Amino acid sequence: MNARLLVSGSVAGVLLLAFGALFDPAAVLATLERVDLATFAVCLAATVAALGLWSEGLRGLLSSTGVSASPWRTVVAYGTGTAGKLLLPMGNAGGPALLAYAVSRDVELPYERTLAVVTVSELLTLVGTLLLAALGLAFTLAFRSTAGDVYALAVVLVAVFGAVCAAVLVVATRRAFVERAVGAAARLLDRALGDRSPALRRRLEPERVRGSVRAYYETVDAVARRPRALGRAFLFGLAGRICFALPLSVGAFALDLRVPVLVAFLVVAASSVAAVVPLPGGLGSVELVLVGLLVSLTGLDATHAVAVVVLYRLSTYWFLALVGALASVYSVTTVRSLPTAVADAEPDTDVEAD
Numbered sequence: 001m002n003a004r005l006l007v008s009g010s011v012a013g014v015l016l017l018a019f020g021a022l023f024d025p026a027a028v029l030a031t032l033e034r035v036d037l038a039t040f041a042v043c044l045a046a047t048v049a050a051l052g053l054w055s056e057g058l059r060g061l062l063s064s065t066g067v068s069a070s071p072w073r074t075v076v077a078y079g080t081g082t083a084g085k086l087l088l089p090m091g092n093a094g095g096p097a098l099l100a101y102a103v104s105r106d107v108e109l110p111y112e113r114t115l116a117v118v119t120v121s122e123l124l125t126l127v128g129t130l131l132l133a134a135l136g137l138a139f140t141l142a143f144r145s146t147a148g149d150v151y152a153l154a155v156v157l158v159a160v161f162g163a164v165c166a167a168v169l170v171v172a173t174r175r176a177f178v179e180r181a182v183g184a185a186a187r188l189l190d191r192a193l194g195d196r197s198p199a200l201r202r203r204l205e206p207e208r209v210r211g212s213v214r215a216y217y218e219t220v221d222a223v224a225r226r227p228r229a230l231g232r233a234f235l236f237g238l239a240g241r242i243c244f245a246l247p248l249s250v251g252a253f254a255l256d257l258r259v260p261v262l263v264a265f266l267v268v269a270a271s272s273v274a275a276v277v278p279l280p281g282g283l284g285s286v287e288l289v290l291v292g293l294l295v296s297l298t299g300l301d302a303t304h305a306v307a308v309v310v311l312y313r314l315s316t317y318w319f320l321a322l323v324g325a326l327a328s329v330y331s332v333t334t335v336r337s338l339p340t341a342v343a344d345a346e347p348d349t350d351v352e353a354d
Helices: 002-021 025-032 037-064 071-087 095-107 111-143 147-173 175-196 198-203 206-224 227-254 261-274 285-298 302-333
Strands: 067-069 340-342
Touching: 025 302, 037 067, 037 071, 037 095, 037 111, 037 206, 037 227, 037 302, 067 071, 067 095, 071 095, 071 302, 095 111, 095 302, 111 147, 111 206, 111 227, 111 261, 147 175, 147 261, 175 198, 175 206, 206 227, 227 261, 227 302, 261 285, 285 302
Parallel strands: none
Antiparallel strands: 067 340
């Protein structure tokens, strides 16, 4: 793990250095010097709002399965998981697993059941992201002149949507196949690491693995039977994605530049594909994609586009990583003293109404 962290961190550092070398640092700094700090503070507030909205959507889904957790405790757990997503090399690719681990520890729910809830929550948020990207795509096709670039983005969005649909279809309808695949992966992991950890070997016993898969699907089915909770989680996820994209447009405004909000939806959604590479938070790759898209779709020159991206990443990635790290420290030191319980009775009447 340490070696992977070192390698991925080094690659990210090289990409960031290359990113800086491609542009005139003096001109970028001169542009950043005219930032309006009060407007930039709105970017930070929007990022905090996004974190709160996503965690509240997840809390609603947890409630639909009979888990009671305070909003504060849930946002702390969500922030802890987000820090892992942003700072670990494969964080974005393994985001649901990292988030589920943090949440299951802090709300005292079995990991496989938490993973099921988190998977549904992340899927709903992804659907909201694609919806916003489609709105931005339609706006750009209607009012911008760079049709060739937009068509390329449309192909990417269609490919992502198709991949998501295919993955959901396999997981939802081929449960026996999924159980066999998980079992095979567990056996490989047992052969590689079982001798080093007796506790891990016990967790990878075939019967325990099958039980975990069954618990996962039981929880997915329980959440799926709560359409009102699903609808609320989708709206919270959508609102969170709006808040997460706003700093791109608001940050440009802080520099007396213009990036239409709908274009920001498209650019942020498209750049998230680059975040899947095995680098912490897609460092380097995301910045390059953001600059390229801004230059192509908004008409900003390279210097201004870099300045806007610097403000955006400061107010989202770096600020969110800081908030998540603080949440991790708080979680380790105090969060276990907060009240939580898995309800023994039926879910509350609001959930029952679903």
